Amino acid sequence: MNTQNERLCVDWLPKTGFQLRKAGVRFDAVRVDGADGRRLADMMDSITAGDPGPIATESNRCRAVYFYLPAGSTAHRVWAPGVTRFNSVSGTVSYVPVPALGGETWPLFWYCPPSDSERFVHPVILRNAAAALFGHPMSFGEEGGH
Numbered sequence: 488m489n490t491q492n493e494r495l496c497v498d499w500l501p502k503t504g505f506q507l508r509k510a511g512v513r514f515d516a517v518r519v520d521g522a523d524g525r526r527l528a529d530m531m532d533s534i535t536a537g538d539p540g541p542i543a544t545e546s547n548r549c550r551a552v553y554f555y556l557p558a559g560s561t562a563h564r565v566w567a568p569g570v571t572r573f574n575s576v577s578g579t580v581s582y583v584p585v586p587a588l589g590g591e592t593w594p595l596f597w598y599c600p601p602s603d604s605e606r607f608v609h610p611v612i613l614r615n616a617a618a619a620l621f622g623h624p625m626s627f628g629e630e631g632g633h
Contacts, residue, residue: 495588495601495602495603495604496604497601497603497604498513498604499512499513499514499585500585500587500588500601501585501586501587502587503587503590503591504586504587504590504591504592505584505585505586505587505592505595506584506585507582507583507584507585508582508583508584508585509575509580509581509582510573510574510575510581510582510583511558511559511573511574511575511576511581512558512575513558514555514556514557514558514583514607515555515556515557515558515559515560515561515562515572515573515574515575516553516554516555516556516561516572516573516574516581516583517553517554517556517561517566517570517571517572517573517613517617518551518552518553518554518570518571518573518583519551519552519554519569519570519571519617520549520550520551520552520569521549521550521551522550523569523620523621524544524550524551524552525544525550525552526620527552527554527613527616527617527620528542528544528552528554528598528599530616530619530620531554531608531612531613531616532598532599534612534616535609535612538599538602539554539599539608540554540555540556540599540601540606540607540608540609541554541555541597541599541600541601541606541607541608542554542555542597542598542599542608543555543584543585543586543595543596543597543598544595544596544597544598545584545594545595546593546594546595546596547594548594552598553583553584554608554613555583555585555601555607555608556607556608556609556610556613557607557610558574558575559574560607560610561573561574561610562574562576563576564610564614565614566614566617567614567617567618567620567621567623568621568623569617569621570617570621588600588601
């Protein structure tokens, strides 16, 4: 049993290993693959002085980086190309891998583990960082669009 999970009281974290969680219930997520995802995670870490919110990385396949955001925050927003959204927009069901805080979680690892049950990556900061990093021409703070 993972006592780190119990002390933190984050009910969407698995106790061991990793599990798929339905997006849009406790959180939404975005995924950016490969080196771009790592650069975006590093940028978020820098922008937020080391507290970007929960971010997990994948060690195999496309070496994805998952950013966990508040539920309902990824839909109906313009995102830079290369960003894949996971949410529960009408008619869609998305599942996102989530690692436990400790123990064997391969191929997923926390880049920045959750620090609080209500603390997530800030969607506007992430969207603007992705737009700046990937050269996407959107105005900072823009909230509309599909």
